[in-house]
Amino acid sequence: MKMYSSSASSLRWTGFFLIFTTFCCLFTPVVMVKHENFKTCDQSGFCKRNRAYADTATQLSPGWTSPYNLDPNSITFKDGQLSGTILKSVGTAGETVRLPLTVTFLESGTARVTVDEEKRQKGDIVLRHDSKAKKERYNEASKWAIVGGLKVSTGAALSRETEAGSTRVHYGSSGQHEAVIQHSPFTIEFKRDGETQVKFNDRGFMNIEHWRPKIDKPVPENNEGEERAPEKVKEETDEDESTWWDESFGGNTDSKPRGPEAVALDISFPGYEHVYGIPEHASGMSLKETRGGDGNYNEPYRLYNADVFEYELDSPMTLYGAIPLMQAHRKGSTVGVFWLNAAETWIDVIKSKASTNPLSLGVKSAVDTQTHWISESGLLDVFVLLGPTPKDITQKYGELTGFTAMPQQFAIAYHQCRWNYVTDEDVMDVDRKFDKHKIPYDVIWLDIEYTDGKKYFSWDPLSFPNPKKMHNQLDKRDRKLVAIIDPHIKNTDKYPVVEELKSKSLAVKNKEGNDYEGWCWPGSSYWIDCFNPASIAWWKTLFKYDAFKGTGPNTFIWNDMNEPSVFNGPETTMPKDNLHYGNWEHRDVHNINGMTFHNATYEALLERKKGEIRRPFVLTRSFYAGSQRLGAMWTGDNLAEWSHLAASIPMILNQGISGFPFAGADVGGFFGNPSKELLTRWYQAGTFYPFFRGHAHIDTRRREPYVPGAPYTDIITQALRLRYQLLPAWYTAFHEASIAGSPIIRPNFYVHPDDEKGFAIDDQLYIGSTGLLAKPVVTEGADSVSVYLADDQPYYDYFDYTLYSGAGHHTVKAPLDKIPLLMQGGHIIPRRDRPRRSSGLMKWDPFTLIVVLDSAGNAEGTLYVDDGETFEYQQGAYIHRRFQFDKATKALTSINIGESGAKTAAWHKTMAKVRVEKVIIVGALDEWSGKTEVVVSEEGAKESARRKKVGFTYHPAQSGRAAWAVVRDPKVGIGKGWKVDFS
Numbered sequence: 001m002k003m004y005s006s007s008a009s010s011l012r013w014t015g016f017f018l019i020f021t022t023f024c025c026l027f028t029p030v031v032m033v034k035h036e037n038f039k040t041c042d043q044s045g046f047c048k049r050n051r052a053y054a055d056t057a058t059q060l061s062p063g064w065t066s067p068y069n070l071d072p073n074s075i076t077f078k079d080g081q082l083s084g085t086i087l088k089s090v091g092t093a094g095e096t097v098r099l100p101l102t103v104t105f106l107e108s109g110t111a112r113v114t115v116d117e118e119k120r121q122k123g124d125i126v127l128r129h130d131s132k133a134k135k136e137r138y139n140e141a142s143k144w145a146i147v148g149g150l151k152v153s154t155g156a157a158l159s160r161e162t163e164a165g166s167t168r169v170h171y172g173s174s175g176q177h178e179a180v181i182q183h184s185p186f187t188i189e190f191k192r193d194g195e196t197q198v199k200f201n202d203r204g205f206m207n208i209e210h211w212r213p214k215i216d217k218p219v220p221e222n223n224e225g226e227e228r229a230p231e232k233v234k235e236e237t238d239e240d241e242s243t244w245w246d247e248s249f250g251g252n253t254d255s256k257p258r259g260p261e262a263v264a265l266d267i268s269f270p271g272y273e274h275v276y277g278i279p280e281h282a283s284g285m286s287l288k289e290t291r292g293g294d295g296n297y298n299e300p301y302r303l304y305n306a307d308v309f310e311y312e313l314d315s316p317m318t319l320y321g322a323i324p325l326m327q328a329h330r331k332g333s334t335v336g337v338f339w340l341n342a343a344e345t346w347i348d349v350i351k352s353k354a355s356t357n358p359l360s361l362g363v364k365s366a367v368d369t370q371t372h373w374i375s376e377s378g379l380l381d382v383f384v385l386l387g388p389t390p391k392d393i394t395q396k397y398g399e400l401t402g403f404t405a406m407p408q409q410f411a412i413a414y415h416q417c418r419w420n421y422v423t424d425e426d427v428m429d430v431d432r433k434f435d436k437h438k439i440p441y442d443v444i445w446l447d448i449e450y451t452d453g454k455k456y457f458s459w460d461p462l463s464f465p466n467p468k469k470m471h472n473q474l475d476k477r478d479r480k481l482v483a484i485i486d487p488h489i490k491n492t493d494k495y496p497v498v499e500e501l502k503s504k505s506l507a508v509k510n511k512e513g514n515d516y517e518g519w520c521w522p523g524s525s526y527w528i529d530c531f532n533p534a535s536i537a538w539w540k541t542l543f544k545y546d547a548f549k550g551t552g553p554n555t556f557i558w559n560d561m562n563e564p565s566v567f568n569g570p571e572t573t574m575p576k577d578n579l580h581y582g583n584w585e586h587r588d589v590h591n592i593n594g595m596t597f598h599n600a601t602y603e604a605l606l607e608r609k610k611g612e613i614r615r616p617f618v619l620t621r622s623f624y625a626g627s628q629r630l631g632a633m634w635t636g637d638n639l640a641e642w643s644h645l646a647a648s649i650p651m652i653l654n655q656g657i658s659g660f661p662f663a664g665a666d667v668g669g670f671f672g673n674p675s676k677e678l679l680t681r682w683y684q685a686g687t688f689y690p691f692f693r694g695h696a697h698i699d700t701r702r703r704e705p706y707v708p709g710a711p712y713t714d715i716i717t718q719a720l721r722l723r724y725q726l727l728p729a730w731y732t733a734f735h736e737a738s739i740a741g742s743p744i745i746r747p748n749f750y751v752h753p754d755d756e757k758g759f760a761i762d763d764q765l766y767i768g769s770t771g772l773l774a775k776p777v778v779t780e781g782a783d784s785v786s787v788y789l790a791d792d793q794p795y796y797d798y799f800d801y802t803l804y805s806g807a808g809h810h811t812v813k814a815p816l817d818k819i820p821l822l823m824q825g826g827h828i829i830p831r832r833d834r835p836r837r838s839s840g841l842m843k844w845d846p847f848t849l850i851v852v853l854d855s856a857g858n859a860e861g862t863l864y865v866d867d868g869e870t871f872e873y874q875q876g877a878y879i880h881r882r883f884q885f886d887k888a889t890k891a892l893t894s895i896n897i898g899e900s901g902a903k904t905a906a907w908h909k910t911m912a913k914v915r916v917e918k919v920i921i922v923g924a925l926d927e928w929s930g931k932t933e934v935v936v937s938e939e940g941a942k943e944s945a946r947r948k949k950v951g952f953t954y955h956p957a958q959s960g961r962a963a964w965a966v967v968r969d970p971k972v973g974i975g976k977g978w979k980v981d982f983s
């Protein structure tokens with residue numbers, strides 16, 4: 001959800017859809033984001049000031065000198081940490097501002113640079129307007145975002161070769177990293193193996209807006225005043241002060257009690273042409289330049305979580321979530337920076353011809369990417385990750401901010417949502433229709449209308465009189481219900497939730513320190529402040545089964561509107577001078593706000609009933625670095641248009657490489673009615689979203705998969721079955737994300753980091769480490785797609801084994817009923833082939849293994865299986881196997897790669913009867929033609945079954961299709977060690 005429908009706009013929408021229905025396909029509706037509701041850089045004082053600062057530095061260059069100097073006498077180095085004081089020169093009288101610096105070298109090879117401001121740190125400042133806000137720069141972002149990886153390096157050491165004017169530190173696992181800190185002006189170069197990868201303040205844009213008292217300019221009244229004024233005012237008026245003390249936008253005034261306090265820094269990546277990351281934006285994966293020019297943006301990428309309704313594509317505008325992680329990539333190297341700041345942030349990107357460095361031509365790109373990061377408040381706190389591979393970046397970033405929570409299995413199956421299923425009967429009817437049409441689904445969703453007058457934790461007594469019965473029907477097929485719970489709490493009488501929120505003082509406060517009241521779905525509302533530990537404790541009580549009556553173990557939660565969306569607030573969110581727990585201003589914590597609410601709900605679902613421990617599932621719209629620990633996200637309110645279908649792929653890929661891969665987009669498009677063709681193609685694409693949910697706006701027509709009829713319903717059903725068939729592969733990819741931070745769907749550059757032609761490709765994807773390569777159709781009327789192959793391995797069509805080989809583009813047929821999906825040679829893909837009504841019903845089903853041979857005749861793959869529900873996998877209750885086909889020995893083997901724990905044996909016993917029922921070998925060897933049996937052996941099998949023969953069928957290659965073979969029912973246990981001998 002949602003659109004902000006004032007009555008005028010919903011009238012407009014109703015009218016619009018009437019017309020739309022009448023003319024249906026005659027014209028394409030033009031819906032546009034309301035640009036005037038959101039700031040441009042020019043309208044955001046600190047962004048404008050810092051861009052102007054950068055322009056001045058650039059214009060004066062090389063005559064420009066950054067006024068930041070590290071005092072050499074202040075430098076100390078101890079236990080992997082360098083400390084010192086940066087002196088910022090202000091004015092002409094030699095006056096300086098003291099900025100404490102720490103550079104921490106971590107065991108992981110990551111460096112962290114933190115700059116604070118002494119006066120604010122000590123609280124030695126005066127707030128205006130009698131503000132109760134904290135005086136310090138916000139220093140708790142790490143408390144929310146960081147969960148590990150901070151172990152300090154024991155090997156980091158000052159370099160013995162000293163040079164006047166700089167300090168060098170060697171660090172990294174074998175001392176291969178080096179930080180060269182120049183004192184005057186202050187800059188840092190981060191090197192790996194002697195080559196510079198990342199530079200700080202190279203262009204001199206570093207800017208820490210220090211505290212100063214507001215000086216009301218004297219109004220010159222007489223000669224004396226005129227003489228004195230210029231000198232005093234001169235120093236201040238060098239800069240544009242107009243947005244220092246208060247700022248208005250869209251009828252709201254920000255009182256800014258601490259004055260200007262932005263932090264900014266230029267970060268350059270020499271020799272890197274591509275930078276990725278910093279979601280969430282509706283833009284391509286390889287980031288564009290932002291300072292104008294052909295095909296470039298004119299605005300910086302913005303991170304300021306907001307309910308941007310009817311968002312625009314190919315735009316650097318902010319959206320609902322923010323992950324300030326950027327990675328730069330070139331052949332042979334990937335590096336990253338993580339800008340740990342929760343305030344409004346803008347990032348400029350420009351690319352320029354590489355500065356000529358004859359020593360370092362080689363694999364480097366001829367282009368440098370230069371970025372400029374600008375945040376409104378808080379510390380300057382940046383992590384530098386030196387790779388050298390894309391995998392290293394996602395792994396090390398994950399060690400810092402946490403890995404994806406291992407979801408329950410149902411959560412990665414198909415979800416059916418709309419705004420709204422209007423009654424409990426409606427829900428049960430939709431459920432029956434899925435069954436009637438034999439369409440699999442796991443979860444049905446309820447949007448805001450299920451509540452009694454938008455009071456969360458209640459049911460509308462007329463439309464949902466019997467939630468228990470509804471849950472029970474769903475449970476018969478192991479299905480779940482997800483209900484929405486938002487952070488705005490209705491301000492109304494006789495609503496215990498709001499009464500407790502107020503009496504316990506757990507709401508976000510306004511600048512005066514009273515409960516902040518604003519407007520959202522329920523009308524007048526308060527917002528729970530989940531920065532407060534007491535709020536989390538209270539929130540937990542609301543989800544207990546006996547508190548949220550009508551819910552049960554198969555109820556899960558959707559957190560929407562948690563940017564937060566405030567209909568009458570500036571930029572549809574909270575005033576920046578609102579106060580949170582600890583008296584931090586909203587300005588400081590804005591981008592983390594959504595994550596704290598998501599966190600509270602996650603924690604609440606852990607404790608709904610004593611002794612019951614199921615993995616929570618909570619979907620969020622707003623997110624920050626670390627949200628991956630808590631659940632899934634989706635890309636918000638998209639449109640039922642082909643362009644939005646296309647845009648979903650790069651957006652979800654970008655989430656994956658930015659540490660939050662459990663991502664999806666509303667299948668079908670939220671606003672508007674998709675054509676049947678668009679709906680069908682969207683389901684086919686959605687099959688490849690890690691989070692796979694159909695959703696629709698309240699003003700749209702019903703569009704459940706059984707609605708469009710022949711042939712569409714059948715085609716959509718096939719797409720859904722494909723998802724269910726491949727759930728073992730998806731689940732294994734999620735497991736990998738949960739232990740290594742790897743993306744679940746992966747872009748070309750991540751899988752083939754040295755393939756320069758593929759660096760900007762963001763319209764095709766690999767599923768985990770399976771070698772499955774999909775290129776969803778995202779255009780109308782297509783009957784083929786062009787798939788890019790990065791290497792010379794054989795690639796086989798998933799459905800008919802048509803062979804494609806040779807690096808470059810290949811045309812793959814894609815009529816409406818065909819999903820372009822290839823298998824890269826060299827992999828073994830686990831699946832479950834029996835169609836079922838939900839994933840829960842597949843629990844004891846046998847497995848099929850697809851062995852896809854590479855050009856050398858080898859293949860390998862992994863499988864992870866646990867109970868799909870509980871946390872017992874943490875005690876070893878899982879199966880983790882590596883399957884390997886080896887050309888030399890002509891054998892397929894299954895090897896344990898799991899570790900044993902207290903619950904391993906019991907889980908293996910439970911799974912003892914679950915077997916492999918089929919092995920398909922694609923690219924089968926010629927020598928197998930005529931072969932009719934293979935020999936199977938299994939560990940621990942009875943003597944008589946130790947070497948048993950099972951049937952084998954060989955199908956020769958024909959008309960472009962590869963040879964393939966089938967091992968019929970080897971009956972080996974999925975959790976067992978075994979061998980199939982083809983010799």
Ligand SMILES: *[C@@H]1O[C@H](CO)[C@@H](O)[C@H](O)[C@H]1NC(C)=O
Nearest residue numbers: 143144599600602603629630
């Ligand atoms: C949620 O937040 C609390 C308080 O900061 C923290 O202790 C807890 O670990 C968080 N939960 C998760 C799953 O990150």
